[in-house]
Amino acid sequence: MYVIYLRKSRKDSDLEALGIDVLKRHEETLLELARARSLPIGAIYREVVSGDSIDARPEMVRLLSEVESGIWEGVLVMEVERLARGDTIDQGRVQRAFFYSNTLIVTPGKTYNPAIENDNEYFEFSLFMSRREYATIKRRMQAGRIRSVKDGYYVGNIAPYGWRRVKADDCKHFTLVPDEKENPVLKLMYDFMGNKKYGFQKTCSALTGMGIVSRSGKPFNPATVKTIISNPVNIGMLRWNYRKSQKAIVNGKIATSRPKADDYILAKGKHPGCISEDLYYRANSVNSSMTAPVKRSCRIQNPFAGIVRCSCCGRVMVRKKMSAKQPRDYLICQYAGCATVAIELDELENAVLEWIRNYIADYKVNNFESADDSEQESLRSILVNLEKEKETTLKQRGSLFDLLEQGIYTKEIFFERSTALEDKIKDFDKKIESVNADIVRLDLSKKNRSTFVPKCQELLNAWDTFDAADKNTALKNVIERIDFTKTEKNARGQRHSSFSIDVFPRISR
Structure with a gap:
């Protein structure tokens, strides 16, 4: 074939x-x-x-x-x-x-x-x-491409937000013209950021409140707005090789990253800008509360980095640093239109530690290991019975040839009975395989749980000595993710929030 x-x-x-x-x-x-x-x-x-x-x-x-x-x-x-x-x-x-x-x-x-x-x-x-x-x-x-960029032509396949890609006058290259629907929204972003001094989050909220969504049909998020307003194409310039692909070997495989480059090309475009340079630089100078990805050279400051997810939108929640108005760190869902309310990091930390303490106590009271042993014993009994029934069926298959030779079975009956017995044997094989898999799963779960509880206890004992990065590592060793739910703001002066967490440990209960 x-x-x-x-x-x-x-x-x-x-x-x-x-x-x-x-x-x-x-x-x-x-x-x-x-x-x-x-x-x-x-x-x-x-x-x-x-x-x-x-x-x-x-x-x-x-x-x-x-x-x-x-x-x-x-x-x-x-x-x-x-x-x-x-x-x-x-x-x-x-x-x-x-x-x-x-x-x-x-x-x-x-x-x-x-x-x-x-x-x-x-x-x-x-x-x-x-x-x-x-x-x-x-x-x-x-x-x-580099020659075309330096000559002022747009060489990208997809036009930036607010623009349309059209054929240039030479009918060989492409240039940009303002998009009728997106360009007014682009100017509105610059007005919010440059004139009204909105932050990225407030700009997203304002756009969402006006019913304006991104090209994907979803509400704008801070990262998208930052990328749009920082693009020099809006003031008539072209930027090329700003995010060049870099390949490196990670764990034996090629990994590709696109870090920002310092040696990118910046050239005057054939298209006129739609934003003044003064407004462009004012908008990009606004301080933002948007959390940037942690650089590899920096220590993690959020103990829940990559662990806590918003139950409303499913996105990872991020840390909002303390300020003069906010003397404590908060964990927030930074996406506009999401109903999730922020929570103090300390309050969430106490709730997660309490969950771990309760898990350890529950484990000791319910004696999961004894239940596992009982279930495994039951599965082994089922396995023995299945293998006996399969052995009986195999003997029946062997006797078919004797019945055919003795003339008791015709060829038609022989083929019919043979097919039925083969189907029955295959069914036994599937059931035996399934029971064996359950026994292995229970054994693995038992071994994992026996190490999981000591890990939790070690985390509790050393928690106060950890910094944020160590806490994050320790939590990821025992917790796969945490779904956070909070939709009501605290009343003035209220310290204890009304929220809930769904914790997914790295071992099934």
């Missing part, structure tokens, strides 16, 4: 510009090739996403996994270059998968057999040249 793999290449863009469906044309070509060579086709994988690496292409990941498992006798593809254009590691993954599984690569021009040394070497060389070609094309395209 063979499989067809289809993927577009950058050199297909000219054909697509003429309205030609490249993947459909390739599919027809490969199906005709399979028909001419009498190759049975079991599946067709169409790669509709583009990516530099194999991991960024889900259909290729799936194909490689199946090739390594030896499912396919061969893969039909237009060119071997379409299998991998990634780095040396990606090329090695592809070559190793086809070589060790002895899977053929069938193209309209040649069939590659990894078991033949010459074919394998030519396949390896083709992948290497493909990578060289890809790197050259990518370098030229990037140089072209």
Whole structure:
């Protein structure tokens, strides 16, 4: 059985510009090739996403996994270059998968057999040249983008908020014009931030109160507003390579980040700005209470960072630092339109510690280990009975052949009884597998719980000696997440809030 793999290449863009469906044309070509060579086709994988690496292409990941498992006798593809254009590691993954599984690569021009040394070497060389070609094309395209930006043309695929992307006068490049619906909202943001001195949160609340939502149809959040008003495109400038992708090896895998760069390109755009420079800088100088992500070089100041979620919107709640008006730290849901009310960090901390104390006391009173032992014993009894019934059924299956030879069963009855017994045996196998899984799960749960309670006790004993970062680490060792609910503000002078928490420990009860 063979499989067809289809993927577009950058050199297909000219054909697509003429309205030609490249993947459909390739599919027809490969199906005709399979028909001419009498190759049975079991599946067709169409790669509709583009990516530099194999991991960024889900259909290729799936194909490689199946090739390594030896499912396919061969893969039909237009060119071997379409299998991998990634780095040396990606090329090695592809070559190793086809070589060790002895899977053929069938193209309209040649069939590659990894078991033949010459074919394998030519396949390896083709992948290497493909990578060289890809790197050259990518370098030229990037140089072209930089040249276009410096000439004042917009090279992004999606226009910034408040703008529309249109063809420039030369009919080759793109520029920006104000969007009829979004541009008035953009100017309103600058008015709130630059003239009325609103913060990001207050600006979001004002927009939500006016029924204005973002492109996604959701209320604006502080991070989105900050990104929009800090974009120099609004004063007629173009910024490029401000958030360049940087790759690093993390736990043996490639991780991509997009930190802010200092060496970005800032050029005068062909489009006129819609905001004055004075208003632009006033709006961006407003101090915000919006919490920024913690830098890797800084210690965490929020003991509940990444743990507490708002029960209304499901988002992670963040710490609001103390100020002259607020002498205590608070935990807030910073998204406009959410009904959740802030709570003092100390108050929430006391509630979580109390939950841990109650869990330990409940564990000792209810004796969960004894209940686990009883349930495991019951499951083992069920397992013994199932295995006995399966053994009886297997004996019945063996006696079928005797009954057929003795003429007691006709062939029709034999096949009917044989099918019924096979179904019964499969059902026993499923039940036995399920019971075994439950026994393993209970055993694992018992072992985890035996270590979970001591972890909780250690946390309580050392809590007062921890700083915020240590508290956060200790909490994450025993708690998966906390859902926080509070929809009523405290009365003036009231210290104790009306709220509730749903704690999800890292061990089932």
